[in-house]
Amino acid sequence: MTSRLPALARDPATAEYHDRHSADHDEWYEGQVRFADSDRPGWDAEVQRVVELVRGLPPRRTVHVACGTGFLTGHLRGFTVGLDQGPAMARVAQPRLAGGMVVLGDALDLPFATGTFDRLVTAHFYGRRPPSERAAGAAGHVV
Ligand SMILES: C[S@@+](CC[C@H](N)C(=O)[O-])C[C@H]1O[C@@H](n2cnc3c(N)ncnc32)[C@H](O)[C@@H]1O
Numbered sequence: 001m002t003s004r005l006p007a008l009a010r011d012p013a014t015a016e017y018h019d020r021h022s023a024d025h026d027e028w029y030e031g032q033v034r035f036a037d038s039d040r041p042g043w044d045a046e047v048q049r050v051v052e053l054v055r056g057l058p059p060r061r062t063v064h065v066a067c068g069t070g071f072l073t074g075h076l077r078g079f080t081v082g083l084d085q086g087p088a089m090a091r092v093a094q095p096r097l098a099g100g101m102v103v104l105g106d107a108l109d110l111p112f113a114t115g116t117f118d119r120l121v122t123a124h125f126y127g128r129r130p131p132s133e134r135a136a137g138a139a140g141h142v143v
Contacts, residue, residue: 009106009107009125009126009129010133011129013130014128014129015085015086017128018085018086018088018089018128019086019087019088020088022068022069022088022091022092023088023092025068025089025092026071029047029071030047031043050123051072054072054075059077060077060078060119061078061079061080061117061118062076062078062079062080062117062119062120062121063082063110063112063117063120063121064080064081064082064083064120064121064123065083065120065121065122066083066107066122066123067082067093068086068089068093068124069089069096070082070092070096071096073093073096074096074098079099080097080099080100081100081101081102081117082094082097082100082101082102083103083110084102085104085107086104090102090104107122107125
């Protein structure tokens with residue numbers, strides 16, 4: 001029988017990488033430590049624009065899929081649920097969601113009934129994929 005689940009975002013090594021880097025993930029956004037020497041002209045201003053864009057969205061019941069550390073999630077207004085597969089990421093994100101919560105789950109098999117949320121946000125989610133998942137995506141085996 002063919003699986004109906006997407007072939008993307010299923011790699012255990014990628015999940016382990018994210019879990020291992022939960023504590024220092026935001027150094028990427030902030031250009032610190034591991035990323036202090038990165039050559040990224042205009043980076044800080046661009047990150048700031050994304051934060052402002054997220055903060056400027058009207059308050060809604062929102063699910064942020066693959067929320068990671070909650071770096072962006074914490075700027076969403078209205079009741080917000082972050083969903084991530086990684087327990088370590090979830091632990092970092094939870095304190096950033098005043099009045100909201102983080103749940104563990106699969107971004108591509110969401111554990112919510114239709115209509116639970118007004119809005120779904122996701123960002124920077126597919127970036128780190130092993131060759132097998134890239135090949136599956138290129139072949140159209142994603143849904
Ligand atoms: C590079 S981080 C980005 C986090 C956040 N979206 C941001 O922009 O700051 C990617 C996140 O996607 C999560 N993720 C990857 N595949 C997932 C899946 N199938 N279900 C849920 N979360 C997933 C990882 O655990 C990780 O926290």
